[in-house]
Amino acid sequence: MSDDTAASLSLVDPRLRRLLAYWLDRRGKRAMPARGDIDPLDFAYLLGSIMLVDVLPQPGGDFRFRYRVYGVDAVAHSGMDLTGRYTEDFPGAEFAAKLKQSYTNLVQGGVPRRVQRREYNDGRYYELEGLLLPLGDAAGINMILVGMAFGPWMMGIAPPQA
Template sequence: MTAKLQGTSVDICPDRLEHPTLSAIHAYWDAKRGGRAMPARADINPPELREHLGWIILLDVLPDLSDFRYRLVGTKVARYFGGDGTGQTISEAFQAFGAGAIKGVQAVHRKAARDRVPVRARGEAAWLADGFDYFDSVYLPLSDDGRTVNMILSAFVFDYAVVRASSESALP
């Protein structure tokens, strides 16, 4: 399934990830979940992701999916976002970019948390500090009890040739 979200394509088929960093993080998440719907935060061992840590974000899911709080923002992601939002909610971190950006970012996270499935988002990020840029990302739910998503592990890559080419049309 693909849906348009304010200039961004949202896909629940992360097996189509072209970028090696996103593919590796998704494969890691998939291996850690085993036969479960999703792994727990305790299953994620950051040193095992050392090569990709700069591109990773870890968020806490707030009650009723009202918002999401950044627990960790990788250094490479922070550079593209124009700062490290660790400790802030999406509403706080994206306030300067306007209500549309806040709603769009929250919607992608809510989809991963509510549906308990990996979600891919890609497209133009006009709200980035340096103006228009292209991104590809994956949002991977984590659950301590196997049912309720309490964290989301996500990863971003920016200005990638495949992202630029594919952002011009939706996935088939």
């Protein structure tokens, strides 16, 4: 991914732009950094909104996705802690399917992706911008680093400063 491609993600939240710059730096000349190249203390400014998702290949070319880390801000916004659980454990089958599809698209494409959601699910309103970043090695993507930005900045209010 070139810097031009990174700019094309059009991230609104400056903390997500900063996380993407960090990922690009850690990647170097490789397709993606490995999990061992990432130090969560380097992005403490976003730590509560970080998720680490294990990519678990399934027979037939499908995938399951398990949350190794589910940040406290994500818990506060979703009303649940999915640490150790799977995307299909998210309430609302349609929303869970969207999550799985977003992660599958990342694994199949191999490049960072921006997601934006404004929707109701399970009686809650979700308004967020997300950055999905692949982690892995020559064998492929084995983890996804997700940074989330929640809230009113999507309604024209200035986003928080990085």
